[in-house]
Amino acid sequence: MFTSHCFSMILFLLLLCSSSRMSNALNDALKKQQSDMLSLGAVVDYTSLAGKKEKVAMDLAIEDIYAHANHQNFPTLHVENSRGDPFRAASSVKTLIEKQHAKAIIGFGTWQEAVFVAQLGNESKVPILSLANEVPQWASCHWPFLVNAARSQNAQMKALPAIIQSWKWRKVNIIYEDMNPAVTGISPEIIAAIQEVDAEINDLLPLSFSSTSFSLKKVGAPEKWVVQSFHCSYFHYLSH
Template structure:
């Protein structure tokens, strides 16, 4: 999807500016959502293709290494989807984030929690750079509205169904019934399918999603959304409707 949008943008730009003599050439590599593959692709682009900038990578885990690589080689790293707040603390004049920082949504989440008067909430996050990055700012935002975080559940992105069930059983033994989930759709769909299976999607449980899932609901298995996620509340990035956006969507 990202590559399609970038290609269309270039086409639109040059059709609107036919006088431009230079042409931007895209050298495309697939990071395969893997840190090692992303690093190898970046090294190839910098050493062999001598690119002037790298757009990407897709995830925060991959970006963490590429930022240092770009800084060392003086090649700008421009990411439109690496959202972990921890990346902002990496001092590099060669890293440009063209996406919202995950911490931008914590006040919206804490306001919802405050409106319902919930005094405790459990954080359920994927156990990697993306998941852990939001925890400090989210915990602080909840503390400011008088809500405690008695437990932080970290689930591996490669967790088995059995491991997910074990973590859910642990959550069921706690008094807190309010869960804030921060992960991507592949793990999220499995989590909610198992939560439904053990009866945690029934009345009395509260599930709040960050935009890590809600911004990408269209990529999730529709059967999981319909059968296992009814009643879930999600924070979603607001994009104002404009004529330019309408034209681009068409």
């Protein structure tokens, strides 16, 4: 909880301070209404464990700002529930911008949600801070007001080469969730980390986002590969 608390504090400080990554958009928004209460928005998925944790961390961050920060204008946080639905997330963003006059909005734990609301941020000049891990690098060029606020996976990637090297694995099969055609399902950092120890990536197998059970044959995997895979050692890496 302490880690989540500190992380959320950093994110909210991004909302309260100017940032070169946002092209000073947030700083300009704050200057327009210095005499008014600062309104911040958040869109999280209450149906997921991650969304519930994000909501608690945001509440704790706001409480700390009220308790310790010396600001003339204290922020008010308005939270909407996306229920994991990108269309509902977009509707929530419109509500936060038009009715709550949010100056910045944070949340959007998946790329599907982030891509749906990115254009709304551009049109209204409201910074959208996404917590999704899989936001591609080109997104910030296409949507200047979309900011990737997720923690970098680089630190996590450093552990993979060490594990592969310690077990002396020479070939690696990667099974990943194919979430959205607009973004690569497998993280480039994972591939780079494996190649660092001269291990060969034998197969890349995407699993459909709609798959309800772990069946490789459902996504067209060759039967020979499926049989061979049962004789492999498995290492599970979860990015969320």
